[in-house]
Amino acid sequence: xxxxxxxxxxxxxxxxxxxxxxxxxxxxxxxxxxxxxxxxxxxxxxxxxxxxxxxxxxxxxxxxxxxxxxxxxxxxxxxxxxxxxxxxxxxxxxxxxxx
Amino acid sequence: xxxxxxxxxxxxxxxxxxxxxxxxxxxxxxxxxxxxxxxxxxxxxxxxxxxxxxxxxxxxxxxxxxxxxxxxxxxxxxxxxxxxxxxxxxxxxxxxxxxxxxxxxxxxxxxxxxxxxxxxxxxxxxxxxxxxxxxxxxxxxxxxxxxxxxxxxxxxxxxxxxxxxxxxxxxxxxxxxxxxxxxxxxxxxxxxxxxxxxxxxxxxxxxxxxxxxxxxxxxxxxxxxxxxxxxxxxxxxxxxxxxxxxxxxxxxxxxxxxxxxxxxxxxxxxxxxxxxxxxxxxxxxxxxxxxxxxxxxxxxxxxxxxxxxxxxxxxxxxxxxxxxxxxxxxxxxxxxxxxxxxxxxxxxxxxxxxxxxxxxxxxxxxxxxxxxxxxxxxxxxxxxxxxxxxxxxxxxxxxxxxxxxxxxxxxxxxxxxxxxxxxxxxxxxxxxxxxxxxxxxxxxxxxxxxxxxxxxxxxxxxxx
Numbered sequence: 001x002x003x004x005x006x007x008x009x010x011x012x013x014x015x016x017x018x019x020x021x022x023x024x025x026x027x028x029x030x031x032x033x034x035x036x037x038x039x040x041x042x043x044x045x046x047x048x049x050x051x052x053x054x055x056x057x058x059x060x061x062x063x064x065x066x067x068x069x070x071x072x073x074x075x076x077x078x079x080x081x082x083x084x085x086x087x088x089x090x091x092x093x094x095x096x097x098x099x
Numbered sequence: 100x101x102x103x104x105x106x107x108x109x110x111x112x113x114x115x116x117x118x119x120x121x122x123x124x125x126x127x128x129x130x131x132x133x134x135x136x137x138x139x140x141x142x143x144x145x146x147x148x149x150x151x152x153x154x155x156x157x158x159x160x161x162x163x164x165x166x167x168x169x170x171x172x173x174x175x176x177x178x179x180x181x182x183x184x185x186x187x188x189x190x191x192x193x194x195x196x197x198x199x200x201x202x203x204x205x206x207x208x209x210x211x212x213x214x215x216x217x218x219x220x221x222x223x224x225x226x227x228x229x230x231x232x233x234x235x236x237x238x239x240x241x242x243x244x245x246x247x248x249x250x251x252x253x254x255x256x257x258x259x260x261x262x263x264x265x266x267x268x269x270x271x272x273x274x275x276x277x278x279x280x281x282x283x284x285x286x287x288x289x290x291x292x293x294x295x296x297x298x299x300x301x302x303x304x305x306x307x308x309x310x311x312x313x314x315x316x317x318x319x320x321x322x323x324x325x326x327x328x329x330x331x332x333x334x335x336x337x338x339x340x341x342x343x344x345x346x347x348x349x350x351x352x353x354x355x356x357x358x359x360x361x362x363x364x365x366x367x368x369x370x371x372x373x374x375x376x377x378x379x380x381x382x383x384x385x386x387x388x389x390x391x392x393x394x395x396x397x398x399x400x401x402x403x404x405x406x407x408x409x410x411x412x413x414x415x416x417x418x419x420x421x422x423x424x425x426x427x428x429x430x431x432x433x434x435x436x437x438x439x440x441x442x443x444x445x446x447x448x449x450x451x452x453x454x455x456x457x458x459x460x461x462x463x464x465x466x467x468x469x470x471x472x473x474x475x476x477x478x479x480x481x482x483x484x485x486x487x488x489x490x491x492x493x494x495x496x497x498x499x500x501x502x503x504x505x506x507x508x509x510x511x512x513x514x515x516x517x518x519x520x521x522x523x524x525x526x527x528x529x530x531x532x533x534x535x536x537x538x539x540x541x542x543x544x545x546x547x548x549x550x551x552x553x554x555x556x557x558x559x560x561x562x563x
Binding site for chain 1: 140151
């Protein structure tokens with residue numbers, strides 16, 4: 001647990017709420033991307049690859065590489081680095097390319 | 100179908116500048132942007148729900164960005180945010196995906212300002228969670244106010260490593276080292292005085308001061324050899340490199356880290372200009388293709404202008420001026436400015452462009468990628484992250500098909516995944532060039548096929 005974390009000084013965040021990641025609650029703030037909320041709570045592997053089953057996480061951080069994709073509210077391949085978290089969102093780790 | 104005078108793709112410095120200048124000349128403008136908030140990467144804004152109290156943490160130029168955004172709100176400019184451009188089948192018409200539906204935007208003139216992304220560099224372990232681009236780390240810090248890790252190693256080349264390392268230190272991370280592959284210590288003193296970029300030099304010195312005070316080792320002539328860890332990064336093996344950036348064996352050291360940031364400069368985003376038929380040219384210092392244009396930012400397709408990083412890596416100063424030139428010229432094309440008025444406005448912009456371009460060229464020359472860095476890639480190193488294709492597989496296909504990039508793609512599937520070759524394209528070309536003894540330039544540049552960004556199949560169905 002816990003290599004990343006929120007920077008507390010110098011900013012006031014939006015309201016906090018919970019999202020559900022693989023069945024477990026994770027705190028997110030209004031406006032935060034799903035990836036940022038996960039990294040802030042120490043989660044780094046967002047999916048496992050199709051061929052090698054290897055873990056992958058945030059890589060480009062700008063929607064180019066598609067390595068951070070997860071299944072969000074049942075929709076696969078959502079880029080978590082550019083998608084804001086919303087209250088009650090259900091986020092799941094992808095085990096294979098769902099497409 | 101949305102119709103407009105000038106359709107701009109990309110709401111970064113170049114796109115916003117083009118939109119504002121075209122709009123000031125009386126053009127109706129639509130700006131299409133992939134992200135929720137305008138600004139692109141350089142002027143990336145925090146989420147609307149965040150209130151920034153410490154503006155110094157945002158970097159020197161963010162005020163400039165905020166001013167641009169405020170002018171955007173006041174102008175006759177329609178911003179389509181959260182919108183992907185995924186194709187182009189007819190001249191002047193962009194296929195977009197927005198809010199679950201496919202639509203078209205038709206512009207009498209198009210300005211492509213699709214920017215750039217961090218140059219990917221492959222080595223054993225580069226796919227482990229915790230290895231990310233310097234841009235990803237900066238985005239987390241500046242926009243999301245989240246630390247990417249606790250013990251961070253910066254690896255790469257060029258001045259962009261400095262602000263990211265300094266921001267990490269200020270935010271409370273331990274930066275275990277900044278590895279610059281080039282032996283360029285003292286490069287700041289070599290900036291020719293004629294460009295008088297004193298502000299930029301002062302900025303770089305500021306960052307260096309922050310790193311010095313935090314006792315961050317600045318290591319010139321070093322780079323990464325391997326990232327190791329179970330499930331995520333735990334160790335970095337680093338090495339000294341020679342003048343061509345080949346690893347020097349026997350110099351390896353192992354560092355305990357949880358995050359590795361790769362800052363090997365940037366690659367122009369070429370998919371959309373290539374899809375629109377704009378020709379590219381090879382830039383030897385960047386070791387990349389860039390979108391070609393004339394002095395008015397007009398591409399090889401007369402109705403399409405290109406501005407900013409897609410034309411070569413120049414930074415936001417170059418992007419702002421190129422955008423302005425494109426915006427003025429596009430408006431003049433449509434008869435909204437007299438030839439005399441357009442000429443006057445353009446003449447006012449050109450000296451600025453020359454000055455900023457001079458500084459950018461100096462940086463690109465000083466921090467040019469040396470070919471030995473690709474020695475980091477081993478047979479079993481993945482070059483295509485999406486389709487999990489190794490360098491060995493690419494090299495063998497390259498030998499069989501004499502370096503034909505299309506054939507290599509078909510045989511190995513490298514470049515067929517969701518990123519559509521944005522990450523692996525340059526690495527595949529480097530591996531193929533080495534395997535065949537040809538130059539990357541000789542191998543040419545691949546033209547993408549739509550959709551250049553994945554869109555849901557059911558959205559495509561709304562087209563019919």
